[in-house]
Amino acid sequence: MKSPMSIGLAAASCLSMLAALFMVFAYVPTEAEQGIVQRIFYFHLPCAWVAFLSFGIVAVAGALYLWLGHKIWDDLSYAAAELGMLFCTLVLVTGSIWAKPIWGVWWTWDSRLTTTFILWLLYGAYLLLRAFADDTDEVARFAAVLGIAGVLDIPIIIVSVRLWRTIHPAVLLTRQGEHGLEDPRMVATLLVSLAAFTVLFVWLLWLRLGTLRLRARLAKLRKDLALLEIAGAHR
Amino acid sequence: MNHLGYLGAAYAIIFILIAFYVIVIGRRQARLEREVRRLESALRNKEPAPTAEGDAEGVSGRI
DSSP states (O other): OOSHHHHHHHHHHHHHHHHHHHIIIIISOOBTTTBGGGGGHHHHHHHHHHHHHHHHHHHHHHHHHHHHOOHHHHHHHHHHHHHHHHHHHHHHHHHHHHHHHHHSSSOOOOHHHHHHHHHHHHHHHHHHHHHHSOSOHHHHHHHHHHHHHHHTHHHHHHHHHHHSOOSSOOOSSOTTSSOSOOSHHHHHHHHHHHHHHHHHHHHHHHHHHHHHHHHHHHHHHHHHHHHHHHHHHHO | OOOHHHHHHHHHHHHHHHHHHHHHHHHHHHHHHHHHHHHHHHHHHHSOOOOTTOOOSOHHHHO
16 A cells, blocks of 8 residues: 555546546536536546446456466456446446436436446456355356456447437437537546546556455465464474 | 536545545555564564575475
C-alpha cells in the first residue's frame, strides 16, 4: 500500500478523478431533455467500461492460466474479477438511480439491463467459487473456465440495444451509426472520466494483486515453519 | 426538471463503495504484512545458523 508505484497511482487517480468531477459539475452543459440528472452518465458509462475491461482481463488471464499454468495469471484473474464485480454493481446501481426520474421505475427487464444483470450473476458465482472452495489448482482451472464463459455475455450486452426493442439509449453508437452526444464538451468530459476510471482501475488492481502476493508469501512461510518444526521434532 | 437528489445519490454511492473497497483492501494488506513479519521473525528464531554452503533455497527447498 505504501510502495512508490502505489502512491503514484493513488495520486494520479485522485487528480484525474478531481478533473473529471470538475468537468462533470462545472464544464459540461446540461442536457436539454433530461436535465441535470443526465450527468450520472459521465460516471455510469466509465463504470461499465471498467467492468468490461476487468472481465476481459479475467478471461484472458484465465486462458493464459489454463495454457501456461502459472499462478500469477490465476491471481490476476481473481483480482480483476473482484474489481469487475465492484464496477458492475456500480453500473447497476447508478443506472437504477438514473432510471427512476427518467423512466419512472427503478428497474425494468429491458434487454441491456437484463444481460448486464446476468453478467453480474455470472461473476458473482465466480467470486463465490473462489471464496468458498479450497485454493487448489482444480478450483483455479474451473474458475478460469467460468471466467472465460462469462465474458461471452459482454458482446451481447453491447449489441443488445440494437438487436432487441429496448428503452435503454444507445449513446455511443446509435442505430443510425452516429454518437448521441451533441456537444463536443460532452465528448471531452466523457473521455476524461473514462481516463480517470481507467487509472483508478489500475491502482485498485495493483493493490489487490499486492494482497494476493502477500497471501502467497504467507502460505510459503507457514509451510517453511511447519517443516522446521517437523525437522526439530525428529532431531 | 430538478433531480439533484438522484444525481447526488449516484455520485455518493460511487465514491462510498470505492472508498469502502480501498479501506477493506488496505486493512487486509496491513493484517497480512503483520502476519508475514511475525512468521519471518519466528522462522529466524527457529532456523539453525547458516552453513558454509550458504542458504539460498529456503527451508522448504532443503528438507
